[in-house]
Amino acid sequence: MKGRLVVAAALGCLMMEMPGSSARAQVEAQDAPAVKSACGPMDVNFSVKETNTQATPSMQAGKALVYVFEDVTNVPLTPAMNFRVGLNGSWVGALKNMTYLSFAVDPGVQHLCTSLQGHAFFELEKGITLRQLHTETGKTYYLRLRHVMGKDVMPLVLLEPMDEDEGSLLLQTMRQAVWQKK
Numbered sequence: 001m002k003g004r005l006v007v008a009a010a011l012g013c014l015m016m017e018m019p020g021s022s023a024r025a026q027v028e029a030q031d032a033p034a035v036k037s038a039c040g041p042m043d044v045n046f047s048v049k050e051t052n053t054q055a056t057p058s059m060q061a062g063k064a065l066v067y068v069f070e071d072v073t074n075v076p077l078t079p080a081m082n083f084r085v086g087l088n089g090s091w092v093g094a095l096k097n098m099t100y101l102s103f104a105v106d107p108g109v110q111h112l113c114t115s116l117q118g119h120a121f122f123e124l125e126k127g128i129t130l131r132q133l134h135t136e137t138g139k140t141y142y143l144r145l146r147h148v149m150g151k152d153v154m155p156l157v158l159l160e161p162m163d164e165d166e167g168s169l170l171l172q173t174m175r176q177a178v179w180q181k182k
Helices: 002-031 033-038 164-173
Strands: 046-051 064-070 083-087 090-095 099-105 108-116 128-135 140-150 153-162 175-181
Touching (some): 033 108, 064 083, 064 090, 064 108, 064 128, 083 099, 108 153, 153 164
Antiparallel strands (some): 108 128
């Protein structure tokens, strides 16, 4: 019995320490050099709508083309989540409700970021995802943004590469995002 009390007291101390630790981690995540080199300023927010128009951008000479698909199922009884998409330290747009966006990039190493915009359900560092992408002139790259939720795990946002067949299918079945800075 005495051993259980010691363990319970130790767990209680850990639980009391966690909120402060989480707050420090949030500040550190948004100020980390890796985040700053990929994301835009964290105080920038977007409103996002979807369009039925599926304009296919043409490949620009000397560039690569990147598509990002938001494949996140809404959490019941909560508003849809906006995800900002960053490239090399600037925001290039935002996604919501199973939409996609595309943008042209120079060949070379790209630093991509997705960041959950103002949703209390996620801790900040869990809402930021970074991915390095090596692009080549004339090639098209497809990335899927999704989140993983579990019973005993905080939600985690992932940005994963997809092959051309899967990207082509999502282009045919998803709507294009239209965003505007607030």
